[in-house]
Amino acid sequence: MKVKTSFFCTACGAESPKWIGKCTSCGSWNTYVEEVIEKKSHAEEKSKAWKPAKEEKTVPRKLQEIGALSTIRLDTGDRELNRTLGGGIVLGSVILVGGQPGIGKSTLLLQLALAGPLKVLYVSGEESEEQIKMRADRVGKINPDCYVYTDINVSNILKEAVKLQPDIVIIDSIQTLVSPFIDSTPGSISQVRECTGELQRFAKESNIPVFIIGHITKEGSIAGPKLLEHMVDVVLQFEGDQQYAYRILRTLKNRFGSTDEIGIYAMDTNGLREISNPSELLISPDDTKLSGSAVAASLEGLRPLLLETQALVSPAVYGTPQRSATGFDLRRLSMLLAVLEKRCGLPFGQNDVFLNIAGGLRVSDPAIDLGVVASLISSLQDIHISKKICFAGEVGLSGEIRPVSRIEQRVQEAARLGFETIYISKYRSELLAKKELKTDVVMISRIDELLQEVFS
Ligand code: TYD
Numbered sequence: 001m002k003v004k005t006s007f008f009c010t011a012c013g014a015e016s017p018k019w020i021g022k023c024t025s026c027g028s029w030n031t032y033v034e035e036v037i038e039k040k041s042h043a044e045e046k047s048k049a050w051k052p053a054k055e056e057k058t059v060p061r062k063l064q065e066i067g068a069l070s071t072i073r074l075d076t077g078d079r080e081l082n083r084t085l086g087g088g089i090v091l092g093s094v095i096l097v098g099g100q101p102g103i104g105k106s107t108l109l110l111q112l113a114l115a116g117p118l119k120v121l122y123v124s125g126e127e128s129e130e131q132i133k134m135r136a137d138r139v140g141k142i143n144p145d146c147y148v149y150t151d152i153n154v155s156n157i158l159k160e161a162v163k164l165q166p167d168i169v170i171i172d173s174i175q176t177l178v179s180p181f182i183d184s185t186p187g188s189i190s191q192v193r194e195c196t197g198e199l200q201r202f203a204k205e206s207n208i209p210v211f212i213i214g215h216i217t218k219e220g221s222i223a224g225p226k227l228l229e230h231m232v233d234v235v236l237q238f239e240g241d242q243q244y245a246y247r248i249l250r251t252l253k254n255r256f257g258s259t260d261e262i263g264i265y266a267m268d269t270n271g272l273r274e275i276s277n278p279s280e281l282l283i284s285p286d287d288t289k290l291s292g293s294a295v296a297a298s299l300e301g302l303r304p305l306l307l308e309t310q311a312l313v314s315p316a317v318y319g320t321p322q323r324s325a326t327g328f329d330l331r332r333l334s335m336l337l338a339v340l341e342k343r344c345g346l347p348f349g350q351n352d353v354f355l356n357i358a359g360g361l362r363v364s365d366p367a368i369d370l371g372v373v374a375s376l377i378s379s380l381q382d383i384h385i386s387k388k389i390c391f392a393g394e395v396g397l398s399g400e401i402r403p404v405s406r407i408e409q410r411v412q413e414a415a416r417l418g419f420e421t422i423y424i425s426k427y428r429s430e431l432l433a434k435k436e437l438k439t440d441v442v443m444i445s446r447i448d449e450l451l452q453e454v455f456s
């Protein structure tokens with residue numbers, strides 16, 4: 001039997017008829033693998049497969065004559081998910097949900113399936129019906145219109161979906177699906193590509209939105225070709241630290257809305273819980289008067305988030321001082337320590353430094369620099385910082401405090417949560433409208449001013 005094979009780049013999904021050392025599409029080396037793509041005998045069967053009901057021919061039309069699409073959005077019943085999607089699920093869209101194993105992707109989408117009032121087809125190639133039932137019992141909600149189907153053949157799945165006509169289809173996960181017309185193993189590039197293509201066609205044809213769960217590789221990208229991200233309408237990423245309960249749902253791509261919104265959840269013993277007031281949970285109560293912690297006014301997407309940064313600075317026992325950071329970039333920590341040493345003469349060079357962002361969140365907002373610096377000094381000098389004070393500013397190499405984006409929102413959130421003082425950059429402070437605020441806004445321009453203001 002004649003077998004057709006082809007070569008695929010594991011980094012970007014480009015195809016080549018023969019093996020090449022360097023991908024001509026993305027430039028990476030040694031990424032091509034051979035995959036069986038089609039057996040001859042399947043060619044006839046293909047004619048019997050699931051097909052769109054109507055094959056309309058489109059003709060070029062004047063843009064002016066095309067009416068605006070009134071996008072109908074389905075309410076998911078989950079405020080955080082609605083918010084992340086930009087207001088709900090757009091009909092006919094394909095939504096990819098990526099995340100590390102065990103982070104809660106299946107739970108998130110099963111909860112969506114069980115929330116009602118939508119009619120949902122939940123397809124799982126990973127778990128048995130009983131396992132799904134067990135999880136559903138744990139989550140505790142019952143939607144009489146939730147159908148579970150365990151199959152991995154994408155043609156069968158789509159045939160059932162056409163019969164059932166659900167409001168949404170959920171696929172857990174794309175790496176387990178196989179198209180009968182391709183002979184490579186599930187999870188291989190050609191399978192993932194073909195199956196996603198089928199699901200995409202189904203969604204556009206039937207106007208039924210499809211959620212696709214995708215695993216993530218160690219490097220943090222959605223496994224399989226990058227191409228998968230190009231094929232779908234929305235890419236969501238579910239992330240968090242497994243040791244902690246908090247999970248963030250982030251939009252990486254959205255054809256129907258902004259990518260700035262995030263959803264925040266906590267994983268409980270009975271499923272994921274929406275968190276609408278994250279700041280209040282992330283700051284521990286101020287009754288211990290211990291040194292080494294400071295609150296930073298950060299921003300996740302468009303959402304202000306006040307976080308506690310914790311530092312421990314102690315004399316180095318071994319020759320080379322240790323530096324360790326959780327939830328914060330280690331190189332950035334080294335930079336901040338160097339700035340503190342050079343500009344303020346603080347002896348961090350002889351100390352071990354440990355930094356932690358409470359709640360297991362990973363933040364890349366430069367505005368938390370000032371909070372980090374405050375917690376470092378607090379621990380070094382063993383001076384407690386009141387939890388009524390928070391910080392928002394980026395620290396530059398010469399020790400200057402630089403302005404940060406959306407300062408007004410940060411200040412408002414601090415005021416809402418009852419902070420008495422917020423330290424921000426002096427520069428471009430005109431961005432902060434002169435309004436009646438319940439919070440004192442202190443503007444500083446250099447870190448030695450921080451030392452004087454807070455630690456003297
Ligand atoms: P899961 O949704 O299976 O992750 P994924 O599909 O991303 O691989 O989540 C599994 C983890 O969540 C597992 O470690 C158990 C935990 N969990 C809870 O803590 N509470 C719950 O109610 C459920 C259903 C799961």
Ligand code: MG
Pocket residue numbers: 105106107126172
């Ligand atoms: Mg899963």
